[in-house]
Amino acid sequence: MQRRHILLGTSGLLAAPFIAPSARAQGRTEIQFWYGLGGALGERVAEQVTRFNESQPRFRVNANFRGSYVEVMTGAIAAWRAGTPPHIAQVFEVGTATMMAAGPAIRPTHELLGEAGITLDPKRYLAGVRGYYSDTQGRMVSMPHNSSSAVLWINLDAFEKAGLSTTDLPKTWAEIRAAAQKIKATNAAEIPISTAWPTWVMFEQMSSIHDVGLATKANGFEGLDAQMNLGAPIFAKHTNMLLEMQREGTFVYGGRDGDGFASFPAGKAAMSFNSSAGRAQVQREAKFRWASVVLPYHGDVTQSPRNGVIGGASLWTLTARNRTAEEYRGVAEFYRFISEVEQDKWWHHVTGYVPLTLAAYEASRAEGFYTQNPGADAAIIQLSRAEPTPNSQGFRLGGFVEIRNIIQEELERGFQGQQNAETLLGNANRRADVVLRNFERANRR
Amino acid sequence: MQRKAIFNNKLLPYLLLAPQLAITFVFFFWPAGEAVWYSFIRQDAFGISKQFVGFENFTDLFADPLYHQVIINTLIFSLAVTVLAMGLALGLAVLADRHIRGKDGYRTLLIWPYAVAPAIAAILYIFLFHPDIGLIGRALKAAGVDWNYTLNGNQAMLVVVLAAAWKQVSYNFLFFLAGLQSIPRSVLEAAAIDGASATYRFRTVIFPLLSPTTFFLLVINITYAFFDTFGIIDALTKGGPGNATQTLIYRAYIDGRVNLDLGSSSAQSVVLMIAVMALTFVQFRFIERKVHY
Known part of the structure; x- marks a missing residue:
């Protein structure tokens, strides 16, 4: 009817x-x-x-x-x-x-x-x-x-000022963190690292690159009864690292959705994560040398990172x-x-x-x-460097807009110091599962 | 004279009322009725499968601890906006009511913010309070304040309250000024001759005579804070950080339009409807008694 x-x-x-x-x-x-x-x-x-x-x-x-x-x-x-x-x-x-x-x-x-x-x-x-x-x-x-796809944007002028190599750019999170610490120590930029789209970059992309599902049932591809998988060790490891970096001042949270990227083209952030489609904006606004490279991975978790997601x-x-x-x-x-x-x-x-x-x-x-246009192929390389696995082919999760926001909100509570990584992930997992179940019930035919 | 004589035809009055009733029905009762109906249904975004679930949408809602926080947020936000917007406006109106040079220009300027669209107002406040690009925000940081409303919930609430109240001050100002000007000078002069000081006159003569205006504005401001502040919150904080600035109306919007959960969103609308009916009832029943007309 x-x-x-x-x-x-x-x-x-x-x-x-x-x-x-x-x-x-x-x-x-x-x-x-x-x-x-x-x-x-x-x-x-x-x-x-x-x-x-x-x-x-x-x-x-x-x-x-x-x-x-x-x-x-x-x-x-x-x-x-x-x-x-x-x-x-x-x-x-x-x-x-x-x-x-x-x-x-x-x-x-x-x-x-x-x-x-x-x-x-x-x-x-x-x-x-x-x-x-x-x-x-x-x-x-x-x-x-x-x-x-999400890529890492680097302010090469800031790297040079900090005495970092502008050709051998960081590939793993450990290298990124070391570079950020050096940038902070030398005061080469106001913000060592920021990010746009926190959930997309720090959860969805990391899940795909490390071949760990964000949710079960192949991220929902195999059925509406998928459950969130934020209890997997990689998420705890990554969130803990972000919270530590925020405390030591190497990571600065810049807000939800695309807000966190504004500091990069303005020259304030030495490194930032954003969609490869941010290229036009950077080209137009940035008054410094820059590069865009593939996303970093945790070297102690994998040596062969998978494809990123779109x-x-x-x-x-x-x-x-x-x-x-x-x-x-x-x-x-x-x-x-x-x-x-x-x-x-x-x-x-x-x-x-x-x-x-x-x-x-x-x-x-x-x-x-x-x-x-060096770096314009970073996203393509990242998307096609490996044959997608069930964990890296993408996401088919009902109410995903809401799930993204839930993760963002819980992450914010973490950055506020209200909760640690484990509580944060537990809360996000529980709330997102409710969304999945509601979607499943509403779409059962 | 007998009024009844005018309408011999029993149908005519209904006929004359019909257009008004039709509009009320189509634009108020029908959508409200749909919202009530939807609140008892679980459906997918496209409305392809629908299922009657009774009060489940409501029980789910009130079982959610975050919804409790949203209720508390709304109360704090509405109270703060109302008190601030009305207090400031009354102060400004009292000042503008004096015989000062250039008062017409001064009054006109005070009315300007009302013409600013909510989203633009929010942008203005971003340029003022943003920790990185805001004028005041940067000054606060330079002064050693740990200012960052994108991560500090209380600061975020403060900024949305300021922005929302600022927009409403002009409206309140207009009404307070008109109210002040309608107070007969003779009453004030009589009080002055009797030796009442300015503050005493304000407290015992002006404020009571202003009470119809104040009461009207109270109703309007609370309704404004409840329903019309959505644009400001959306543009400034999107309800964050965490859920610190999420209000009832904002959450209903997010659940309905962004998350496409029509059942929950409708249930929230019904809760809001009941809340406003209760609020208006309380206001007219208890507060209006204290109003002198």
């Missing part, structure tokens, strides 16, 4: 006039595309869509900026409930499990392409990207769009009662278009996101893109 919530109803009413009269205008089939990237990256999305529209006469994609990732997702879900969803919604990676559990609301990419008679070999896509958005049979459910968003095809085969065809054509080597390469170069396909990576390398 489709009950219409009044708020959802109104958003549907608002959206309807945009869709109904314009459909099939000028003989072209209209495809609605809602995205959530603002600023310079949003302009690139609009450009990508224009390129598609100009490449063929049959379909017309209307790109609509709908606010943040959260707003796009809630807006698209509300529109679906009201019966007027966009054809394509850009959904951030943490929303993957929610979308995947939405059965009749979505059209899996492999099905969509199959019906349109388009064959896109999943092997063409970077392993770390493909895995995150595939089902257990390895079929792609959503279309990879903008993917990044961040970013993918494209989801939404269903609607009156949606025609031609409209689905248009969506499929758009997906094919953005996977073309030339288009993918362009996207990779102008946004700083990793390419979706291996071919675009190879082409960029052959062109010398990475010698001109």
